[in-house]
Each structure stands twice: as structure tokens, then as C-alpha cells.
Amino acid sequence: MLIAATLAIFVAMILAIIRGIAGPTLYDRILAVNMFGTKTVLLISLLGFVMGRPEFLDIALVYALINFISVIGVLRYSDTNQFKHMPTEDKSIRKEP
Amino acid sequence: MLIGLFNDWIVVVLMMIGLYIVIAHGNLIKKLIGLTIFQTSVFIFYISMAKIDGGTAPILADGITQYSNPLPHVLILTAIVVGIATTALGLSLVVRIKESYNSIEEEEIQQQDNDEQLSTNKAEENA
Amino acid sequence: MIDIVLLSLLVVIAIAIIRMKDLFAVVMLTGIYGLLSASFFVAMDAVDVAFTEAAVGAGISTLLMLVVITMTGRKEKSTRHKPLSALFVVMLTGGLLIYGTLDMPYFGSADAPIHKHTSPRYINDSMEEIGIPNIVTSVLASYRAFDTFGEVVVIFTAGIGVLTLLCVARSQKNDEEIDSINDSMHQQHLVIRIVAKMLIPFIFLFALYVQFHGDFGPGGGFQAGVIFASAIILYAMLFGLSTARKVINQTFVQVIAALGVLLYGSVGIVSLMNGGNFLDYNVLSSNPIAGQHLGILLIEWGVGCTVASVMVVIFFNFAGRRAFQQHKKQAQDKESSAC
Amino acid sequence: MIAHLPILQVIIPLLAAPICLLLNRSKLVWLFSLLASGLAFSISILLLQQVMTSGVISYELGGWQAPWGIEYRIDNLNAFLLLIISGISTVVLFAAQTSIEKEIPKDKHVYFYVLYLLSLTGMLGIVATGDAFNVFVFLEISSLSAYALIAMGNKRQALWASYQYLIMGTIGATFILIGIGLMYQMTGTLNMEDLSQRLPEVAQTRTVFVSFVFVIVGVCLKLAMFPLHLWLPNAYAYAPSIVTAFFAATATKVAVYLLIRFTFSVFGLSFSFTTIPLQTLFMALGLFGIFVASTTAIYQSNVKHLFAYSSIAQIGYMIVGFSLSTVTGLTATLLHMFNHALMKGAIFLALAAVVYRVGNVELKNFRGLGRQMPLTMAAIVIGGLSLIGVPLTVGFVSKWYLLTALVEQGWWPIAVLILLGSMLAVVYVWRVIEVAYFKEPLEQNVEVKEAPMSFLIPIWTLVIANIYFGIDTRLSVQVAEAAAQSLFGVSP
Amino acid sequence: MDIIITICSGFLLLVGSFLCISGGIGLLRFPDFYTRMHAVGVTDTLGAGMILVGLMMLSTDFLVFAKLVMVLLFTLLIGPTTSHVLAKAAFHNGVRPKDSNNLEQSKEKENTSSIL
Structure with a gap:
């Protein structure tokens, strides 16, 4: 059963990578990275149980943490010109940041 | 034969991709990323060297006899930190180069340097 | 597979x-x-x-x-200059490496020479000599402690290098200006700030757990330092660099980085004074095993301090440079619009 | 304390760096780093005496025996290099404070000294260690601090030169890492002594051959040998002049030491010179390097570029001596390392004095310096003469040993080529002398005065050493001979 | 007793992995950014929760159980937050949902709005 779950997670990771490479807009790619991160967390925990070494769970926790911080970092710096001027409400289509 | 060495061949392919990026691409950040890929593939080569079939992680636990070799892990811990140190220094250089040359493409920077060199030589002739 | x-x-x-x-x-x-x-x-x-x-x-x-x-x-500009010569060099080195792999021991084979010569001693005797289950930490911190010392110095050099390149003399004036921007940021990031407020103490706790758990499970000085620094970076990203700088200012972090390296070096000097060789922990206390534990704990602490403070220094300098550039652009916009 | 000398040699500058960061006042930090470098210099002298009397010193770090722990092995070769590096660094540090006054902004002086001490530690660490992976770690320390130091130059080209050096240097270091990894894979040990015993039985495998090639290419990248030297001229020309003086005299010597250590001690003489035609390859590259570098040096308008290219030519001489793989050939290379350090140290320190007074080292600013800065120009003249190899200077000694080694092997034509190479050196040295002594100074350089004392003392100590070791060659030749014998004696 | 546990955990793992795969397929097939967001956001948190609870059932000693609880809590906390921040940033930067009624009008808007 564990092996089946690991294979499923692998398939999900490959799908995420396809979207990551193909994704037209930047935010599709951030979404792919986010999904890829959560899938790696699951993969590591499952590997921990498949290989019978439960120490792996610390690494799974760090993965989730790092994934969270890098996605926040990407979003924080992707809308770069947010600080140029006060963000008005009716934000029309943004030109190249 | 194939299965045994397949791992190393993929690592060699990764190394060559990293080296190709460093040499062929003009963008300075792309070069640094190529360098990271090149170094990460060397780490993967070291770690796949240390693995024993049926061996588990080198943390002593009762009831387990076969452990993978811990020494390459120690070497790679050092090498990862060296890699991030070089990347951080390279990125700070890229920021300063962008500020002074206003471009991070290798050809443009080289062009600006050559023009500056020519202008100083010309100034020297008529001086 | x-x-x-x-x-x-x-x-x-x-x-x-x-x-x-x-x-x-x-x-x-x-x-x-x-x-x-x-x-x-x-x-x-x-x-x-x-x-x-x-x-x-x-x-x-x-x-x-x-x-x-x-x-x-x-x-990125799309021109690929000299791709052919790059391809040639890459093919050459690749071919050489593939040629080299032909005589390598097969992947995962137990009779490869590296499993025979030095590592059997690490695996079998490390419990008696050093007494901690995680062999990687025992090799990292005791058998080859000088490598790790060199590595801490590498991180310290990178931190000083980034400092020399990106250090910006901050004037008091533009801090107030950045604070005004901060308020606008607040209502932008309301949700994430609340979640971050909940998370950051937990991340610090987790970093300390990783630091002291290094002997028994995966973990150690480097990992703990990086996690500690990433919590501070998260705080700096969400609550603005100037507030983060108020909490952790530049000189304080540099002092911690220097103290980490000195702590590591002084453990070596103390073992020199007690008559052992440099970084020989057996002489640190009465019985050797306790000495090893004490030595490993201290140097992991030194490594953790240096790595955390250098990562924070590097991020603060990069973000500080970015704020400095934006500030300069704003000043230019004002002048161009004013005159 | 005497037993702990090998490790103190590296630890004192290493711990001095963070202490300097804590002190944080540029005057105090300068004195402290001068003290640390002087201490390292005196330790290296003691070590050299100890090695000359009692042979190889082995120091186990952490108290673990050799192949399991890291071991410091100091033999004649190491001690000789340690002496050169710490000596040059002490002399160069003497002039550092006044020189960086003009070239580096005030708030960065402390960081300059910290990076200087770290690069000194890196070089001492590479030379003193007997563990292959430890060489890589300390190589990274010295390279990282070198990139940061070069990037502190005031012109914008310094940033670009430092970036190129970073890319080439990291590729070289990673090649060395791959080489060490392959060696480790086939023998299972990282200790150089242990490697030299265990390599012969696996020497015929392809993996060891590839690891040898990778290590040699990586070291040649660091060495700036002829085809891989593109990063050196810009890096040395645009860096702050004190940094150039320090690196020109020591950085390439450390790489030459690595080349010698890996080919002779680790892989063994027989393996290194039979698997690939190392002898003819290095001889050809060395000679080619001498001629190409000397001719490009002639057309340079910037004097720092000129002497940077001449450094590449001098490395060519060392490579030719190395490729002979005979005792006298190796002695010639080791002698030339010592002499080249003295020559280049003196010349680049004098250039630092010129930069301090005139502002830049374009050839047109050198007009009439012969009269305005007599002592500095005299130092450049004597350094130039010893570059050419005029008798009574230290350059002549190393050229002499190189020629005898070549003649011993019966290669007359190559000896003639070496002499032709020295003639090229005459041309570019004469270009500098002619401008300095026979041209009227430009109008803005008229009131240039002599360099301050803090420059003249280190410059003239090196110049006097240049002449003294040119005449009384007992000390340098005896140490170089002993080192060469120990290398040939060591390998079976 | 433990047969029930293995069956339960097996069932949970199966459903969890099915959810993950469906999230992946949703990521690829949905036409527009926000629909993909929805697909991933939902299946991520639920699928991960399921698998982790399934693993909790299998875990023997308490330490492993405690770590799994922490991983579960952490994923449940950051999953929705990241989706929220992602959607907010995307909307802020002009990525407009593709409304189905006037498809062609949104067609030209789609290519102008997608930044890259």
C-alpha cells in the first residue's frame, strides 16, 4: 500500500513539473512549485515509512517550512513595483513589472 | 553493466548540462545557475558512490547491520556550504556589475570595456 | 529504482x-x-x-x-555566443568522464574499495570512541573536525565578501520614508502577517531542536543556522526590512558571526592547552566520552551561530541594496517630475 | 608549544581575522594583522629549521591517526612554501595601511584586512595540509577572499575581472573536487600519504587516469598556465595594488606547489610522466606561454597589465623546469618560485607606491618618474633586471639552474629558446625604463614627490633580498635541493 | 485489531493518493489560472491530510506519531495561506479570470494580461 501511495505521489510530482515547465504565466509556475513542495513533503514521509527509518520526518517538516518561505519570497518580490507608489484600488492591467 | 553504471552516466549528463550553461550563456545570472547545477551534480556523484544496496542511513540503530558510507556525506556537507558561499558572492558581484555597467549580458559588458579601452588609446595618441 | x-x-x-x-x-x-x-x-x-x-x-x-x-x-538576451566551442569543450569533458566511469565499482556494490578502508572504523568504533548514534555528525565534528572548521571559515569569508560589496551607508532620513511605505504594506499582507506571527516562534523552536538533536538524528549546526536565518528572513520580508533591522542590527550580527568562528577556534585552543592535539576533545574533560560530547556540542553551537548570522547578513545586504536602489530611483523620479 | 607549530602556523592568521572584525578600528586592525602575519612568518622559519634538522613532521588533528583523521605533513617542500608566503605577506602588509588610504573607501578598511588575513590563511592551509579534501576547503577559502579583494578595486572593470575569476576559479575547484572524488572512489582514503601507497595497485584503471587528468586541469586553471590564463591579467591589473602585490607573489606559487604535490607525491613520478606525455605537453605549453605572454606584455599601455603578463611568462619558466622531471629541473622550479616571489613582490609594491603618488599606472604617467621618485624607480629597474636574469640578481640564479637542467638533458635548442624568452623580457622592461628616465614629466605630474617611508622600507627590503640571494645562494639552493631530493626520494 | 488499522490506513492512503493525482490532472487540464488554483489548493490540503493520517495509523512509537501530527498541523496551516497569498498577488498583478460568457472578448484580454 505504501509503495502504491509513493508511486501516486511520483505521478503527481511529474504532473506538477509539466505544468512548471509549460505554464504560460508566471503564477502558474509558482503554483507548480507550491504543489511540487507539498508533494515532496508527502514523498519524504512515505519514504521514511517504506525504508523503515522514521528520522525522515524532520526533513519532511523542513521541506514544508522551506517551501512556504520560498513561495512567500517569490510572491513578495514578484510584484516588485508595488512600493513605487500607493497601490490604488482600481488597478488596471499591469505593464511589465 | 548498464544498470550498474547508469547512475553515473546520468550524473555525467547533468555535469555537462551545467558546464554548457556556464560557457554558452551570456547572462551572468544564468551562468551562476549553471555553476550551481554543475556543483549539485558533483554532489549527486559523491552520494551515489556512498550508497550500499540494502544499507540504511548512517544513524546507529539497534537491529541494523548494513549502513551506507558516512564519509562522502560529510564531504558533501562541506561542499554544499562552499557552493552557496560562491553563489552568494557571485550574486553580489552581479548586483554591483548591474549598477556600474547597467547590463548583465557578457557581450554588452565586454563591448563597453573595449570601447573604453579604445577611447583611452585614442586620447593617448593625440596627447 | x-x-x-x-x-x-x-x-x-x-x-x-x-x-x-x-x-x-x-x-x-x-x-x-x-x-x-x-x-x-x-x-x-x-x-x-x-x-x-x-x-x-x-x-x-x-x-x-x-x-x-x-x-x-x-x-535574458537570446543570443548564444560561441555555442559550438562550448559544445566541443562539454563533449570533451563528458567523454572523458564517461571513459572514466567504465572501471568504477557498480552502483551500490558492497565490495567497492571505499567501504573497505576507512569507513568500517567509523561505523563500528564510533559508538565506543565518541558515543553518539549519528555517525555523520561524529565524523563531521570529531574525526574530521578541521574540515568543518575550514567550512565555517568559508561561510564567514562569504559573509564578509558580500558585506564589502553591498554594504550601504544608511542615512537616518530614508528610514522614515520606508516606514511610510510599510503602513501601505500592512493592509496588503494582513493575512500572511498573522499566520507568520503564529509560525515564527515555532520555526525558532524547531531550529533549536535541530541544533541539539544533531547527535541522534539528522541535524546539526548548519541546518539549524539556516532554519534560524530563514525565520528571520521571513520576518524581514513580511514586516519590512527597517523593522527587521531594528530588531537585529548589522553590527550585532557581524559580532555573532565572528564569535561563532572564535568559539570553534577556542575549543581547539583549549584542547591544545590541555596537552592534546588541536581539536582533540578527549582532553576536554575527565573521561574521554564526556569530552567528546562537550566538544561536539560546543562546535555545533559555534557553527550554528556563524551560519545563522552570515545568512542574515547576506539577505539583509541584498534586500538593503534593493531598498537603496529603489530609494535612489524615487529620488530621481521626484527630481525629474519637480524640475 | 614546539610540537604544535604546524597547526599554529594556520590557526594564528585564521583566528586573527574574526578578532580584527571585532576590533573595528582600521589603525588597530592594521597593527594586529601585521603582528599575526609576523608571528606566522617566525613560525614558518622555526618550522623550516625543524624540518631541515629532523626531517618530515606529522601532526594529527583531533588526535586521530592518519587515514581516519586529518593529518598535517610538513616536509622540505611545504616549509619552503610556508616561508615564502608568510614572508611576502608580512612585507606587503607593512605598506598596506598607506596604500589603501587612497584606493579603498574608509568604512571598508577593516573588511580589507579581514579578507587579507583569510586569504593568507587559505594559502597557508593549502600548503601545510596532508589531506586531499582539506586542500579543496582551504583552496575555496583563499579563492573566495581573493574574489572579494579583487572586487574592491575602485574602477568598474575590477568587478568584471573578479566575476570572470570567480567563474574560472570555481570551475577549476570543482574539477579538483571531481578528481579527488574519483581518487577516493578507487582507493577509499583521502590522506595524501595513504593515497600514494594505495594508488599504484589501481593505477592501470581508467578511473585513476581520468582523476589525474581532472586534478591537473583544475590545478592548471588555478595556476593560470598558458591556455587557461585569461582571468589573470585583468584580475591583477584592476585589483587594489596591495592585493596585486600579495597575489602576484604568492597565489600562483601555491598552485605550482599543488601541481608538484599531486604529480610527485600523490600519483608518483612513474605514473604521472608515463600515462600521458606530460613532459612534452608541459614543455610545449610552458615555452609557448613564455613567448606569447612576453610579446603581449610588450604592447601593454598599463604597466600593471605589462607585469601581469610577465608573471604568466615567468610561470611558463616554472612549468618548463617542472616538465623536465629531473632533480635539477625541479630545483630550478622551486628556486624560481622563491626568486619570482621576491622580484614580483618588489615590482608590484613599487607600482603601489606610484599609484599612491600619481594615481594610476598608465605608461604616459611614468614620464620623468626617474627623477621625481628615484628610489621607487630604482626598485623597478632592479626588479626588471632580475626578471631578465642579469647576473648578481636573483633572477640569474634560477635561469642558471634551469639552463643547467636543460643542458644536462641535452636539449640545446630549448635552452636557446629560454634565452630568447629573456631577450623579450629585456624589451618590455626597457620600455618602462626608457619612459621613466628619458622623457619629460607631464604637466600635471610635475610636483610628484618620492613615495613615503612606509612604502620604501618594504620595497627596499625585497630589493636587497633580491640582490643578497642573487649573490649568496647557499640558503635558497640548499633548501630547494633538499626539497627536490625528498620528492624524488619519496616516490619509488 | 491491527487488521482493522491496516485496512483503514490502506484505505486512507488510497484515497489520499487518488486526490493528489486528481489535483495534478486538474493542474494540467483546467483552462485558466484560477481554476487550476482551486484544483491544487483543495486536493493538496485534503490529500496530504489523508495520507498523513493514514501514516499516523501505521506508526508504532509515540515520537513518530508526534512528528506526524506536527507535519499535519503545519501543512494544514500553510496550505491555504499560500493559496490565499498566491491568488491575491495574481489578482493584484492583473491576471484576470477567464469569464466563460464572452469567450472571444476575453481571448484578446487573456493574451494581454498574461505577462509572459
Whole structure:
């Protein structure tokens, strides 16, 4: 059963990578990275149980943490010109940041 | 034969991709990323060297006899930190180069340097 | 079997990185590349290495590249200069390496020479000589402690190098201006700030757990330092750099970095004074095992301090430079609009 | 304390760096780093005496025996290099404070000294260690601090030169890492002594051959040998002049030491020179390097570029001596390392004095310096003469040993080529002398005065050493001979 | 007793992995950014929760159980937050949902709005 779950997670990771490479807009790619991160967390925990070494769970926790911080970092710096001027409400289509 | 060495061949392919990026691409950040890929593939080569079939992680636990070799892990811990140190220094250089040359493409920077060199030589002739 | 799948995924991503033009996407793919190689290390039982690679490879380097890209622009010019000579050099080295792999011991074979000569002693005797279950930490901190000392100095050098290049003399004036921007940021990031307020203490606690758990499970000075620094970086990203600088100012962090290296060196000097060789922990206290534990604990603490403070210094300098550039652009906009 | 000398040699500058960061006042930090470098210099003298009397010293770090722990092995070769590096660094540090006054902004002086001490530690660490992976770690320390130091130059080209050096240097270091990894894979040990015993039985495998090629290419990248030297001229020309003086005299010597250590001690003489035609390859590259570098040096308008290219030519001489693989050939290389350090140290320190007074080192600013800065120009003249190899100077000694080694092997034509190479050196040295002594100074350089004392003392100590070791060659030749014998004696 | 546990955990793992795969397929097939967001956001948190609870059932000693609880809590906390921040940033930067009624009008808007 564990092996089946690991294979499923692998398939999900490959799908995420396809979207990551193909994704037209930047935010599709951030979404792919986010999904890829959560899938790696699951993969590591499952590997921990498949290989019978439960120490792996610390690494799974760090993965989730790092994934969270890098996605926040990407979003924080992707809308770069947010600080140029006060963000008005009716934000029309943004030109190249 | 194939299965045994397949791992190393993929690592060699990764190394060559990293080296190709460093040499062929003009963008300075792309070069640094190529360098990271090149170094990460060397780490993967070291770690796949240390693995024993049926061996588990080198943390002593009762009831387990076969452990993978811990020494390459120690070497790679050092090498990862060296890699991030070089990347951080390279990125700070890229920021300063962008500020002074206003471009991070290798050809443009080289062009600006050559023009500056020519202008100083010309100034020297008529001086 | 798992590793072949992971390696082929890595090759796919590396090829995608070659073809991508938009640097943002390339940095994202580098993040995925770091995560994938870290999970490869987990599959290869390299637990500590996976820890560090994830925290450093996928976390810090992606963040740094992001900050640099916001300063230098996202588009990469498409001209590939001298691709043929690059291809030739790459083919040459690749062919040489493949030629070299023909005589290598097969992957995972137990009778390879490296499993015979030095490492049997590490695996069998490390429990009696040093007494901690995690062999990687015992080799890292005791058998080859000088390598780790060199490595702490490498990180310290990188921190000083980034400081010399990006250090910006901050005037008091532009701090108030940045604070005004901060208020606008507040209502932008309301949700994430509340979640971050909940998370950051937990991350600090987790970092300390990793620091002191290094002897029994995966973990140690480097990983703890990087996690500690990433919590501070999260705080700086969300609550603004100037508030973060008020909490942790530049000189304080430099002092901690220097103290970390000195702590590591002084453990060596003390063992010199007690008559052992440099970094010989047996002489640190009455019975050797306690000495080893004490020595490893102290140097892990030194490593943790230095790595955390250098990572914070590096991020603060990059973000500080970005704020400095934006501030200069604003000043120019004002002048151009004013005159 | 005497037993702990090998490790103190590296630890004192290493711990001095963070202490300097804590002190944080540039005057105090300068004195402290001068003290640390002087201490390292005196330790290296003691070590040299100890090695000359009692043979190889082995120091186990952490108290673990050799192949399991890291071991410091100091033999004649190491001690000789340690002496050169710490000596040059002490002399150069003497002039550092006044020189960086003009070239580096005030708030960065402390960081300059910290990076200087770290690069000194890196070089001492590479030379003193007997563990292959430890070489890589300390190589990274010295390279990282070198990139940061070069990037502190005031012109914008310094940033670009430092970036190129970073890319080339990291590729070189990673090649060395691959080489060490392959060696480790086939023998299972990282200790150099242990490697030299265990390599012969696996020497015929392809992996060891590839690891040898990778290590040699990586070291040649660091060495700036002829085809891989592109990063050196810009890096040395645009860096702050004190940094150039320090690196020109020591950085390439450390790489030459690595080349010698890996080919002779680790892989063994028989393996290194039979698997690939190392002898003819290195001889050809060395000679080619001498001629190409000397001719490009002649057309340079910037004097720092000129002497940077001449450094590449001098490395060519060392490579030719190394490729002979005979005792006298190796002695010639070791002698030339020592002499080249003295020559280049003196010349680049004098250039630092010129930069301090005139502002830049373009050839047109050198007009009439012969009269305005007599002592500095005299130092450049004597350094130039010893570059050419005029008798009574230290350059002549190393050229003499190189020629005898060549003649011993019966290669007359190559000896003639070496003499032709020295003639090229005459041309570019004469270009500098002619401008300095026979041209009227430009109008803005008229009121240039002599360099301050803090420059003249180190410059003239090196110049006097240049002449003294040119005449009384007992000390340098005896140490170089002993080192060469120990290398040939060591390998079976 | 433990047969029930293995069956339960097996069932949970199966459903969890099915959810993950469906999230992946949703990521690829949905036409527009926000629909993909929805697909991933939902299946991520639920699928991960399921698998982790399934693993909790299998875990023997308490330490492993505690770590799994922490991983579960952490994923449940950051999953929705990241989706929220992602959607907010995307909307802020002009990525407009593709409304189905006037498909062609949104067609030209789609290519102008997608930044890259």
C-alpha cells in the first residue's frame, strides 16, 4: 500500500513539473512549485515509512517550512513595483513589472 | 553493466548540462545557475558512490547491520556550504556589475570595456 | 529504482532551464531542482545532506536569486555566443568522464574499495570512541573536525565578501520614508502577517531542536543556522526590512558571526592547552566520552551561530541594496517630475 | 608549544581575522594583522629549521591517526612554501595601511584586512595540509577572499575581472573536487600519504587516469598556465595594488606547489610522466606561454597589465623546469618560485607606491618618474633586471639552474629558446625604463614627490633580498635541493 | 485489531493518493489560472491530510506519531495561506479570470494580461 501511495505521489510530482515547465504565466509556475513542495513533503514521509527509518520526518517538516518561505519570497518580490507608489484600488492591467 | 553504471552516466549528463550553461550563456545570472547545477551534480556523484544496496542511513540503530558510507556525506556537507558561499558572492558581484555597467549580458559588458579601452588609446595618441 | 526516476526528472528540469528565457521561471525551476536533488539524497540515505540541500539549495539560494532578479531585470538576451566551442569543450569533458566511469565499482556494490578502508572504523568504533548514534555528525565534528572548521571559515569569508560589496551607508532620513511605505504594506499582507506571527516562534523552536538533536538524528549546526536565518528572513520580508533591522542590527550580527568562528577556534585552543592535539576533545574533560560530547556540542553551537548570522547578513545586504536602489530611483523620479 | 607549530602556523592568521572584525578600528586592525602575519612568518622559519634538522613532521588533528583523521605533513617542500608566503605577506602588509588610504573607501578598511588575513590563511592551509579534501576547503577559502579583494578595486572593470575569476576559479575547484572524488572512489582514503601507497595497485584503471587528468586541469586553471590564463591579467591589473602585490607573489606559487604535490607525491613520478606525455605537453605549453605572454606584455599601455603578463611568462619558466622531471629541473622550479616571489613582490609594491603618488599606472604617467621618485624607480629597474636574469640578481640564479637542467638533458635548442624568452623580457622592461628616465614629466605630474617611508622600507627590503640571494645562494639552493631530493626520494 | 488499522490506513492512503493525482490532472487540464488554483489548493490540503493520517495509523512509537501530527498541523496551516497569498498577488498583478460568457472578448484580454 505504501509503495502504491509513493508511486501516486511520483505521478503527481511529474504532473506538477509539466505544468512548471509549460505554464504560460508566471503564477502558474509558482503554483507548480507550491504543489511540487507539498508533494515532496508527502514523498519524504512515505519514504521514511517504506525504508523503515522514521528520522525522515524532520526533513519532511523542513521541506514544508522551506517551501512556504520560498513561495512567500517569490510572491513578495514578484510584484516588485508595488512600493513605487500607493497601490490604488482600481488597478488596471499591469505593464511589465 | 548498464544498470550498474547508469547512475553515473546520468550524473555525467547533468555535469555537462551545467558546464554548457556556464560557457554558452551570456547572462551572468544564468551562468551562476549553471555553476550551481554543475556543483549539485558533483554532489549527486559523491552520494551515489556512498550508497550500499540494502544499507540504511548512517544513524546507529539497534537491529541494523548494513549502513551506507558516512564519509562522502560529510564531504558533501562541506561542499554544499562552499557552493552557496560562491553563489552568494557571485550574486553580489552581479548586483554591483548591474549598477556600474547597467547590463548583465557578457557581450554588452565586454563591448563597453573595449570601447573604453579604445577611447583611452585614442586620447593617448593625440596627447 | 527511485533514484533513476529522480535523476531523469533532474535532467528534464536542467534541459528546461537551458531553454527558458524568463529568469523568474528559471529561478523557480532551480528551486524545484534543489528540492528534487534533496529528495534524491533522501532516497540515497544521505539524511543530513538532504536536510542541508533542501534548506540551502531550495530555500536560501532561490530567495537570493529572486532579490537579485528584481534588481537586474527578468529578460535574458537570446543570443548564444560561441555555442559550438562550448559544445566541443562539454563533449570533451563528458567523454572523458564517461571513459572514466567504465572501471568504477557498480552502483551500490558492497565490495567497492571505499567501504573497505576507512569507513568500517567509523561505523563500528564510533559508538565506543565518541558515543553518539549519528555517525555523520561524529565524523563531521570529531574525526574530521578541521574540515568543518575550514567550512565555517568559508561561510564567514562569504559573509564578509558580500558585506564589502553591498554594504550601504544608511542615512537616518530614508528610514522614515520606508516606514511610510510599510503602513501601505500592512493592509496588503494582513493575512500572511498573522499566520507568520503564529509560525515564527515555532520555526525558532524547531531550529533549536535541530541544533541539539544533531547527535541522534539528522541535524546539526548548519541546518539549524539556516532554519534560524530563514525565520528571520521571513520576518524581514513580511514586516519590512527597517523593522527587521531594528530588531537585529548589522553590527550585532557581524559580532555573532565572528564569535561563532572564535568559539570553534577556542575549543581547539583549549584542547591544545590541555596537552592534546588541536581539536582533540578527549582532553576536554575527565573521561574521554564526556569530552567528546562537550566538544561536539560546543562546535555545533559555534557553527550554528556563524551560519545563522552570515545568512542574515547576506539577505539583509541584498534586500538593503534593493531598498537603496529603489530609494535612489524615487529620488530621481521626484527630481525629474519637480524640475 | 614546539610540537604544535604546524597547526599554529594556520590557526594564528585564521583566528586573527574574526578578532580584527571585532576590533573595528582600521589603525588597530592594521597593527594586529601585521603582528599575526609576523608571528606566522617566525613560525614558518622555526618550522623550516625543524624540518631541515629532523626531517618530515606529522601532526594529527583531533588526535586521530592518519587515514581516519586529518593529518598535517610538513616536509622540505611545504616549509619552503610556508616561508615564502608568510614572508611576502608580512612585507606587503607593512605598506598596506598607506596604500589603501587612497584606493579603498574608509568604512571598508577593516573588511580589507579581514579578507587579507583569510586569504593568507587559505594559502597557508593549502600548503601545510596532508589531506586531499582539506586542500579543496582551504583552496575555496583563499579563492573566495581573493574574489572579494579583487572586487574592491575602485574602477568598474575590477568587478568584471573578479566575476570572470570567480567563474574560472570555481570551475577549476570543482574539477579538483571531481578528481579527488574519483581518487577516493578507487582507493577509499583521502590522506595524501595513504593515497600514494594505495594508488599504484589501481593505477592501470581508467578511473585513476581520468582523476589525474581532472586534478591537473583544475590545478592548471588555478595556476593560470598558458591556455587557461585569461582571468589573470585583468584580475591583477584592476585589483587594489596591495592585493596585486600579495597575489602576484604568492597565489600562483601555491598552485605550482599543488601541481608538484599531486604529480610527485600523490600519483608518483612513474605514473604521472608515463600515462600521458606530460613532459612534452608541459614543455610545449610552458615555452609557448613564455613567448606569447612576453610579446603581449610588450604592447601593454598599463604597466600593471605589462607585469601581469610577465608573471604568466615567468610561470611558463616554472612549468618548463617542472616538465623536465629531473632533480635539477625541479630545483630550478622551486628556486624560481622563491626568486619570482621576491622580484614580483618588489615590482608590484613599487607600482603601489606610484599609484599612491600619481594615481594610476598608465605608461604616459611614468614620464620623468626617474627623477621625481628615484628610489621607487630604482626598485623597478632592479626588479626588471632580475626578471631578465642579469647576473648578481636573483633572477640569474634560477635561469642558471634551469639552463643547467636543460643542458644536462641535452636539449640545446630549448635552452636557446629560454634565452630568447629573456631577450623579450629585456624589451618590455626597457620600455618602462626608457619612459621613466628619458622623457619629460607631464604637466600635471610635475610636483610628484618620492613615495613615503612606509612604502620604501618594504620595497627596499625585497630589493636587497633580491640582490643578497642573487649573490649568496647557499640558503635558497640548499633548501630547494633538499626539497627536490625528498620528492624524488619519496616516490619509488 | 491491527487488521482493522491496516485496512483503514490502506484505505486512507488510497484515497489520499487518488486526490493528489486528481489535483495534478486538474493542474494540467483546467483552462485558466484560477481554476487550476482551486484544483491544487483543495486536493493538496485534503490529500496530504489523508495520507498523513493514514501514516499516523501505521506508526508504532509515540515520537513518530508526534512528528506526524506536527507535519499535519503545519501543512494544514500553510496550505491555504499560500493559496490565499498566491491568488491575491495574481489578482493584484492583473491576471484576470477567464469569464466563460464572452469567450472571444476575453481571448484578446487573456493574451494581454498574461505577462509572459
